[in-house]
Amino acid sequence: MTDPRTHWPLIALLWTTGLLAAAQFAKLTLTIDALSDVYPGMPVPLAVSGVSVVGILGGALAGFFVAKIGARRAVLLAVAASGFLSLFQGIEMPFAAFMATRIFEGFGHLLLVVALPTMMVALSKPSDKPVVMGLWGTFFGVGYALLALVVPSLEAWGGVRAVYVGHGILLVAIFPVLWALLPRVMAAGGTMPDVMAVHRAIYANPRYFAPGLGHGIYTAIFIALVAFLPNALGAVWLTAVLPLANLSGTFVSGFIARHIPASKLSIGGFAVAGVLFAMMGVTGSIAVALCAMFATGVTAGANFAAVPEFNHTPQDQARANGAMAQLGNIGTFSGTPLYALVAASLWGITGVSIAICVAGVIFAGLAYRAARMSAEMR
Structure with missing residues (x-):
């Protein structure tokens, strides 16, 4: 693409498709109790984490695969396959088949x-790339929130299977729109390296892995705090409000990143969040907790915006986004068990949150510094 404009209608279409990607997680999380009744005695929570495991194992490789076949083909293939699988999940089947x-x-x-x-x-x-990536950073939370509004009605109408069928119908419906409108934004081609070569190529280059490292440290906080912080503060209603505070920070970060490099904004978000978490532990203030979640949201959006800051070709961005997916899934997978160990204590949650923010400042800070040096040498 050589057109200097920002194609907002197409970007909105891609972001909407991202909401359906977020629903791949949310539909299981929001129906886990009903699904446990369908499969009594089965390890139903594994059906949620199965998607994360794929991301951990294949995240780095995905960037090279997308660069090989082209982003347009990757989107169309993923939407078609996901739509079919979601419709298929509406059929009664053994738990092993559902896990598959x-x-x-x-x-x-x-x-x-x-x-x-x-x-x-x-x-x-x-000039719009930071805003666009800030918008993309909201896809998971917005998709989750929207699905939370419709799942109760779908379950009441057609049971738990109706949720999966409904998700599949939306994917099938958006496929022809994507087919008709999506342009080719990168030339497909090249050969796939072996798995070890992929990881060496990404994790030897800080321009690829620095945004993902910041993202992985952030994801260790977000889902776990939404799960455990409301009870620790004695305010269950915060379960619905904390994601909104976080999303607000993520969206605003795109506009801030027009004036401050996203890599520096990410570290600043970690630092501010760490101070706010300390204040939350001392005061037990809900307002401070919301401000801390806003600050972590700024970090989240900044990490996404840092991908184009250091990687200027679609192929490089695909590899960096692969690292984002892999390290983000590692953070999601590890953060919740870590917080579960201290969930009974507000100071325990506070301490873990501060430690993670400090890790973000130090380790993501060093990675971003190396990425800036690498970019200057090009």
Whole structure:
């Protein structure tokens, strides 16, 4: 794409597709109790984490795969496969078969979270890229919130299977729109390296892995705090409000990143959040907790915006987004068990949050510094 404009209608379409990618997680999380009744005695929570495991194992490889086949093909393949699998999940089947559909669905999710932001950046003019990536950073929380509104009605109407069928119908409906409108934003081609070569290529280059490291440290906080902080503060209603505070920070970060390099904004968000978490531990203030979640949201959006800051070609951005997916899934996978160990104490939650923010300042800070040095040497 050589058009200097920002193609907002196409970007909105890609972001909407991202909401359906977020629903691949949310539909299981929001129906886990009902699904446990369908499969009594089965390890139903594994059906949620199955998608994360695919991201951990294949995140780095996904960036190279998207670069090989092209972002347009990757999006279309992922939407078609995910739509079929979601419709298939509406059929009664043994739990083992249902788990298999979830694992295969994880591959579609992985392609989407790598290819969609790659296309969104390619369709943006340079000054709008931070805003576009800040918008992309909201996809998970917005998709989760929207699905939370409709799941109760779908379950009441057609049971838990209706949720999965409804998700599949939306994916099938958006497929022809994507087919008709999506341009080719990168030339497909090249050969796939072996798995070890992929990881060496990404993790030897800080321009690829620095945004992902910041993102992985952030994801260790977000879902766990939404799960445990409301009870620790004695305010269950915060479960719905904390994600909104976080999303607000994520969206605003895109506009701030027009004036401050996203890599520096990410570290600043970690630092401010760490101070606010300390204040929350001392005061037990809900207002301070919301401000802390806003600050972590700024960090989240800044990490996404840092991808095009250091990587200027769609192929490089796809590889960086692959690292984002892999390290983000590692953070999601590890953060909740860590917080569960201290969930009974507000100071325990505070201490873990401060430690993670300090880790973000130090380790993500060093990675971003190396990425800036690498970019200056090019």
